[in-house]
Amino acid sequence: MQIIDFMIDQNLRELTEHRTMVLPVACYETVINQNVNGYIPLHWHDEFQFVLVINGEADFHINEEKIMVQEGEGLFINSSCLHSAEDKNDSGCAYICLNISPSFVLPQELNAMYVKPYTEATNIPYIKLIHAEGWAFNILASIRKIHQLTKETPSCYQIDISIHINLIWKNLMMNGIQLEFELAEMIKSQRMKQMLDWIHFNYAEKILLDDIAKAGQLSRSECCRYFKRILKTTPLNYVTHYRIQKSLILLKQPESNITDIAYSVGFNSTSYYIERFRKAMDTTPLAYKKLHMS
Incomplete structure (x- = not known):
């Protein structure tokens, strides 16, 4: 269900609790121009955000950069990064939004080794996901699958969601970006x-x-x-x-x-x-x- 008027605190931190049932995960479709502002205002949250544009195109503003994302493309937006989004060319842009708590990405024993370095890195406020890249194609496919699972809720779907989140993170790490801490x-x-x-x-x-x-x-x-x-x-x-x-x-x-x-x-x-x-x-x-x- 799309959030059309989410609340933010005085630091621009989004106050919405991103959860799907019992999981610290939220997955829903967003139509940008249906937000009360006509666009997604500047905000940030602790969760990682994955975006898959399913119609039209949009300009995402993340920290200091503007990134144009077209239908079929996506984004990884890192934890605690300021971001906003605007429909481009009145395209009726819609996207699947997947928010994941960093603590839920991998088991606790692996989190410090494979997840925490990404939340602390200063050179990856975002990563653009283009389906021509094999690792990105796999991430976009898993986003679609998680969205489907949250709508259909088949037996043990929470376990399937957890498996796809593991796959998303494994593929994200396969892109080869060297983390920097400046x-x-x-x-x-x-x-x-x-x-x-x-x-x-x-x-x-x-x-x-x-x-x-x-x-x-x-x-x-x-x-x-x-x-x-x-x-x-x-x-x-x-x-x-x-x-x-x-x-x-x-x-x-x-x-x-x-x-x-x-x-x-x-x-x-x-x-x-x-x-x-x-x-x-x-x-x-x-x-x-x-x-x-x-």
Whole structure:
């Protein structure tokens, strides 16, 4: 079942518990434009994520990179990596999403040797899965099979899911990527999350560029470079975007007032809120509210 409006905490960590029955695994179809935002907003989670596009095409943003994924292709997104997705060319992109807890990939005795190094590596925020590659073809086939098993739930299907997860991980390791562990990359990721954490905690207050930079222990110019390189936007534009996303939740409440919402999420005027909302959402707050209420 698709999650169209998943919740995230102040650090952008997704709060959805990814489970299928008794397993720490979730497998479901996602249609990007059916999300409440019209796209999959920026978030992260502890689980590994495997994606198989089954219709259309999409741009996935993972840490600092944008990856276009077409029908029949897929992605491995590593644990704790910031990611989002947008439909490309109004293609009606749909994909199978498979989330797996790292602790469930292999038995505990093998986890430290074969799984944990991947969660700590700094050079693999993602791996693109193209069916022409034998190891990737096998992973994509197992994703399809797990999706089928979760829908049909035959006898002992949980064991079959576990077997396919083992096969997925074995094939992922067969791609030959040498893991790297760079301290500079770890520090960069930590500082980025510190700045996002500060914004998400203080978004309703007045925010200056100096405040954001201080949260990441960076200069103003270096702070701007971080946001431009990783999130493809400026720090203050990100603040505006985040405030609009927070306002969507309030607009769904029947008794909510546009002016009160504008000020409660940090805008200093109703007209500016409406202007930026229209630019971001291609509609007005009032029209969005009426559509949701209907």
